[in-house]
Amino acid sequence: MTNTDTNRPVDEYVEAEVQRLLTEDGRISEQGLTVSRRGHTLILCGDVESVQRREEIVRLVREQFPGIDLQVDIGLTRAGAPTEAEELS
Numbered sequence: 051m052t053n054t055d056t057n058r059p060v061d062e063y064v065e066a067e068v069q070r071l072l073t074e075d076g077r078i079s080e081q082g083l084t085v086s087r088r089g090h091t092l093i094l095c096g097d098v099e100s101v102q103r104r105e106e107i108v109r110l111v112r113e114q115f116p117g118i119d120l121q122v123d124i125g126l127t128r129a130g131a132p133t134e135a136e137e138l139s
Contacts, residue, residue: 060091060119065086068111068115072107078110083107092118092120093121095123
């Protein structure tokens, strides 16, 4: 998303605030996501379990940090039930 009228500068403080939101906000609580900066763009990376989860995370970040350029590189992890029993020795 690029919104040139309301772009908020992306610096190390914004990067840290977003990382804190991802790990500490009870609606997100994702420790496996990382935040980095490239120029004036903030990049979210990692994996989540569903498209809905990814959309919710992006919505919350954009809601809390309006006006930042955000690139989303969050993939999906397919977590299904085991297909066979695990043998323990």
